[in-house]
Amino acid sequence: MKRAKSAGSLSLPVKALLLFLPLAAVIVSLFFGRYPISLREVVFSLFGSQDVALTSRVTVLQLRLPRAIAAAFVGASLAVSGAAFQSVFRNPLVNSGILGVSNGAGFGACIAIVFFGGGIFTYILSFVFAVAAVILSYFAGRISRVTTSVTMILGGVIVGAFFSALVSIMKFVADPYSQLPSITFWFMGSFASVNYSHLYATIPMGIGMLLIFFSRWKLNVLSMGEREASSLGVDVRKVQILIIGGATLCTAAAVCISGTIGWVGLVIPHIGRMIIGNSNQKLIPVSISLGSAFMVIMDLLSRTLTGSEIPIGILCALIGTPFFVYLLKKTKGGFKT
């Protein structure tokens, strides 16, 4: 007996692999970069030995490590919130930016760059406006008496378009020689300037991921539709707010560190589904693991492939899309009906 249980949860080796993947990616990324550092130097720096050249130590501990940690959290956040939104809105085409997060954050970043000279304000304002965009989308979607996932998505699209217009205004008034390039690069996404102070953003991301992780059973039920979910004993409004809230903390914090990286939140959950199946009970941990490992490796490639850094948003789409098509062909689409 207990066949349901064995079919319903991940086996121990899989759990171990899921933990191992992001850790391995982070460790691997410490060894590579434009500045050559030997294996010995990396290990010694990590264990706090003084017997290493200062430059190597600083590169490993102050540059590569915080950057890899940030990439791991951002990748996990975007993937997990994408998976959560796909279930909440019962739509496999939805990504983590569906409620206007990216454009809201972008507008915040523009204000910071144009009026406050960027810096720390870029992070604070992009986070604040990302959260504001989601709240606006949620209420725009609920104006209509009957709230369905479609009206909520519509709310997100409308608010996203509104902020996108505001971003255009900001680009129009921005100084074309200094501010406009900053805005453009912000939108392409990068971890280049990450240091330990940015890792405060991992706190909202961690909280958001935990909220989604513990609601993962309810995600299955929510994806059956509001009526059915209610009849099965889910307080739909409460659980929706909990999950959307968690996903918003994740994406807003992710976007404020790394700019917009839209691709991960759409495709990583689907890759997860092809590998492990559709139940969110397994999909949520798998998305966290795959998303973070993927993003760390992409960031590693973005800073090593060419002399100047390739913006990570571009790289994710360029490498991820063929990989996705390959998986789709190989598994014949885990999400076929």
Added chain:
Amino acid sequence: MILQIDNLSFSYDNTPLISGASLSADKGEIICLLGPNGSGKTTLLDCILGFHRNFSGSIKVCEKNILTLSRPELAKLVSYVPQVHIPAFPYTVREVVLMGRTAQSGILGAPCDEDFEICDSSIARIGIESFADKPYTALSGGERKLVLLARALAQKAPLIVLDEPTSSLDFKNEFLFLEILTDLVCNDGISAIMATHALQHPLYFESQGIETKAVMLCRQGEIRVGSPGELITPKTLLEVYGVLASVQEIQGKDGKTVRTIAVLGNDIKQGE
């Protein structure tokens, strides 16, 4: 009483649809809601399920007013077999049945060992082990209905609400479904309220020896309640549907009397 509805009235935008309905179901009893399209069958079920909350009158399940219950509390008393739809993601049958245990865990909770066992036993009870690990979306309409019934059973609620459960099933699967439902009502002491267009369903349940109530919702908010044999008569069918029909008694298997309906025409004048 498992279900007690007193003087229930409901209006959509000031257009009354149900006025003054009173109904009750005891343990092991089945109620068949009949009536033409748009007569309020689904609306009445929606009131019982707590989807419509602005009705007047009272609905009690197991002596508890449903408006005072939280979602999980209500789900422990009333389970629901909805009309078939295809979900956005192809969960396996087991995963769908396990959803029936949602009400038992808190807002951030996960199913426990007991929930997995109940899920397995519901699958066995309905007899769908052979496709329990298949994707729900790959099943036929009849199989999907059985999965939804297993999910409702996993809720362990004393009352099952079914909304036209056989509307998409073929001749054989329709009666397979009714047989399983009969079995659950007879042997597991579950009560059921079921909306259906098939007038022979209440006659079938009655012939199987289940306590059956037929409820005819008419267009003007009038409600007729009775035993299927009393209610489903040529006179009622003519008045409610404008269809001229004859109800015949046939000797079925092991001496049971089965009533069947034959349609003779739709000219109202002929019946007068």
